[in-house]
Amino acid sequence: MNLFATVLTYPAPSANYRGESELNRTVIQKVTDGRFDYPIFSPESMRNALREVLRGYGLPSNRERLHDEDQLAVRFADLPDPDQYADDFFFGFLVAAGAADRKKHLATITEKRGKEAAKAFRFKRDSILRMNMAKALEPYRHNAVFTQSPLAAKDGAYQNATTSALLHRETVVAGFQYPFALNLDDCKPKTAWTRKLLKAIGELNDVAGNHARSYFEFAPASVIVRLTQSLVAGYQTYCFKPDGSMPDVLTDILADYYPGQEFYVGGEIVKRGLKPEQLDALRANGVTLDGDPQRLLATVADAALGKE
Numbered sequence: 001m002n003l004f005a006t007v008l009t010y011p012a013p014s015a016n017y018r019g020e021s022e023l024n025r026t027v028i029q030k031v032t033d034g035r036f037d038y039p040i041f042s043p044e045s046m047r048n049a050l051r052e053v054l055r056g057y058g059l060p061s062n063r064e065r066l067h068d069e070d071q072l073a074v075r076f077a078d079l080p081d082p083d084q085y086a087d088d089f090f091f092g093f094l095v096a097a098g099a100a101d102r103k104k105h106l107a108t109i110t111e112k113r114g115k116e117a118a119k120a121f122r123f124k125r126d127s128i129l130r131m132n133m134a135k136a137l138e139p140y141r142h143n144a145v146f147t148q149s150p151l152a153a154k155d156g157a158y159q160n161a162t163t164s165a166l167l168h169r170e171t172v173v174a175g176f177q178y179p180f181a182l183n184l185d186d187c188k189p190k191t192a193w194t195r196k197l198l199k200a201i202g203e204l205n206d207v208a209g210n211h212a213r214s215y216f217e218f219a220p221a222s223v224i225v226r227l228t229q230s231l232v233a234g235y236q237t238y239c240f241k242p243d244g245s246m247p248d249v250l251t252d253i254l255a256d257y258y259p260g261q262e263f264y265v266g267g268e269i270v271k272r273g274l275k276p277e278q279l280d281a282l283r284a285n286g287v288t289l290d291g292d293p294q295r296l297l298a299t300v301a302d303a304a305l306g307k308e
Contacts, residue, residue: 008137009218010268036140043132043178095124130182135178136175191306195298220266250287260285
């Protein structure tokens with residue numbers, strides 16, 4: 001069984017990139033789609049936030065983000081162990097090691113976990129959770145905001161700069177949509193963790209970049225999920241439309257191109273996006289509908305993993 005989903009966030013002002021700048025201009029990451037540039041978020045930034053949410057839930061985490069360093073930095077508590085650490089299990093890992101380091105690491109595993117664990121140890125593992133970029137519904141319109149960085153007095157406790165600066169920040173107001181996928185057979189060894197992962201997606205926040213301090217929620221305003229034996233989603237995963245009209249996948253369900261009982265739809269699209277007759281038609285075709293996206297993801301977890 002496979003799970004495919006598309007999440008749409010609420011729209012809000014955002015300025016999502018702080019990694020590089022052009023002079024004092026902080027640029028938004030973008031991709032070109034057709035004739036326009038659309039703001040994006042990387043799946044790595046969302047995965048990083050999910051790690052922190054899962055850690056906040058109390059799940060064991062191997063990687064810890066260090067925030068007081070002069071560059072992006074993390075600390076690993078242990079060599080990878082997907083049986084022990086939720087982040088190693090869901091997000092994969094890579095231990096870049098040459099022959100000498102591999103020998104040393106295997107000796108450490110043998111000492112701590114035993115010979116059988118050393119034989120089974122892998123230096124790399126693909127991610128169980130598959131994600132693609134979050135793409136804005138609306139293109140970038142060359143909007144920018146300016147803020148003033150004040151001069152710090154020389155007689156103060158410290159001084160970050162010797163002059164005041166005008167900061168130039170590219171900005172967009174839009175919702176973002178992103179797909180994710182899970183092979184539920186891969187998740188079977190850790191069904192309790194998988195439930196927490198789906199809950200974390202329903203409460204996703206603090207995605208890296210300027211959103212980490214200027215509050216932009218990545219939790220779903222709307223979500224469409226498919227549980228299927230198919231190895232592919234089979235529909236356009238970036239399915240939400242800027243005008244808020246009915247996504248094509250739902251139209252296709254009503255035309256009997258997809259089995260409606262495989263689909264779960266929740267959030268704003270149920271509460272306000274679809275007409276009552278459209279909702280009735282979807283229900284008649286077996287689609288599960290819920291105005292609460294977090295509750296819908298819990299329903300999906302029960303259907304995919306069995307009830308607790």
